[in-house]
Amino acid sequence: MLDPGLIILRQRLKQLNVWPDAGDQFLEMMPHFLWHAPPLTETDAQWLPQVVDDATKGVDIGAAYPAFFQKLLSSEPLRQSFLSALDNKCNMA
DSSP, X not given: OOOHHHXXXXXXXXXXXXXXXXXXXXXXXXXXHGGGOOOOXXXXXXXXXXXXXXXXXXXXXXXXXXXXXXXXXXXXXXXHHHHHHHHHHHHHO
């Protein structure tokens, strides 16, 4: 069973039509490597606004930012930050 945060992330990105084609296949593999989630870095925080902005513009963030997307799926803190920033951006529009 998927983590509730992953379900929400998938739903939000599907609403924006930016869920990657391979996203569901990637999620199927998640249980096998979830424990390998690397720690968050300052670079992750720096990329976050750009990735959120691109997601709201319809950019396939899985293709444009593959390493960030993988980390987004495997890191609960990054996922929470992303969803919060995405909600803020969408509410401002």
